Amino acid sequence: MKHGVQVGMKIMEEMAKEIVIPDLKGSESLEFLKIDYVKYNFSNIKINAFSLPNTSLAFVPGVGIRALSNHGTANISANWDVRAPLFVLYNSFAEPMEKPILRNLNEMLCPIVMDQVEALNVNISALEVLTKIDNYTVLDCSLLSPPEVTENHLDLNLKGAFYPLESLVDPPFLPAPFELPENRDSMLYIGISEYFFKSASFAHFVTGAxxxxxxxxxxxxxxxxxxxxxxxxxxxxxxxxxxxxxxxxxxxxxxxxxxxxxxxxxxxxxxxxxxxxxxxxxxxxxxxxxxxxxxxxxxxxxxxxxxx
CATH class of the missing domain: 2.20.50 (Outer Surface Protein A; domain 2)
Incomplete structure (x- = not known):
């Protein structure tokens, strides 16, 4: 799980740098200085660095994997323009002005990040499940059922069947069900059935390999x-x-x-x-x-x- 978090965070950090952020324009009132408005315009906004240092993954039974994160940081550069009366008093109103600007920026960035995460999920779902093994066969590793999630583990039921390269017709035999051992002291268990080997031999035989x-x-x-x-x-x-x-x-x-x-x-x-x-x-x-x-x-x- 920790390794998965590290890999996922690196992907997110690289994706964040590629996000195209629209210009941010707006105005705010600063009542304590009796200024009716402060107009601001941020353009060419870029994320130079993005980090979620405190992130963890947890299994949620019946739901999937939940990611928890806090104290995220981002280094952002932009061309900015602020116009207001008494701009010479910038240091006096800079701090109160930052809050509404950061709020607006946060409201704009969060949907973009969520869209990128959703796009990542779509890309993962659309990954090729057929892998060419040689000049005669392909291997189908598609999911047969939704992942089974418990408090302690995640089970993936993959097909694992070989097919002739030119014909994705199931072999003339069916796989027999089997289960992994209940004792799960190791991090990763892989179960391979006879169907995996029989489909491989059948596909290579019918193709003349x-x-x-x-x-x-x-x-x-x-x-x-x-x-x-x-x-x-x-x-x-x-x-x-x-x-x-x-x-x-x-x-x-x-x-x-x-x-x-x-x-x-x-x-x-x-x-x-x-x-x-x-x-x-x-x-x-x-x-x-x-x-x-x-x-x-x-x-x-x-x-x-x-x-x-």
Missing amino acids: LEVTLSTKEIAEIYILSQPFMLQIMATGPPVVNLHSNNFSLEFPAAVIMLTQLQNSTTVEHIVSMDFVSLGIQGGSLWAPILFLLGITGQQPLGVWSEG
Whole structure:
């Protein structure tokens, strides 16, 4: 909260310097000097410095966050013109004249500051909730419900879903509800559900991000034959992430296909393909049931099952 106050005050101080203040004109009567009027005109008013040193934030249940501040100060410069009889007695009536002028200035500045705060709220509300992650996906971090405010904390229920860059269609599964622990001794808690990871894997799978093809040129250092060769590595389904207590598992169905092009032919043929039915990581160990499909020209593929 204190850090939030410091950041917010710096923003307010910078915003105050950019405020365009209209000219202030008026007149006041000084009865004790029997002067009917004192005309004043302040133009080119600028805020050079603005400070709210005693500011605090507090949670208000059912309302939001309340900001409390007092003893604010501002350094203001202006071109001013004061006209009145007996102006030579300026020092005598300067102090009583300051009060009405400051009152008028305060009445003019407060709405301007409030407008700036409201504009800040509007800008925050209009911030982009879609963040481009890579050339394939975007992340939606929009609020699913209004922030929940209690006396001790603020809860933000964010969507946290990945989408293909060109299509904001929800994935074919729903998020399961979950709750943060009641014991809240730390300043910040972040909860991430399986839906976050599953939507990421689904979006990357449907966009083709989990597929790569290596040509002869790219693997020339390890390929010694003369005929053209290609190696395709691809996911055959969306990777599945399962979260457990103090652990997680990852299932990654994938395939590796080796292809070649025979001499004097435009036909591309399989040499061998390996289907990883489920390449998994769990508890720090790697396990992979593998189905080998050995393709031989003119022959039926030979299937070999292996699990390791």
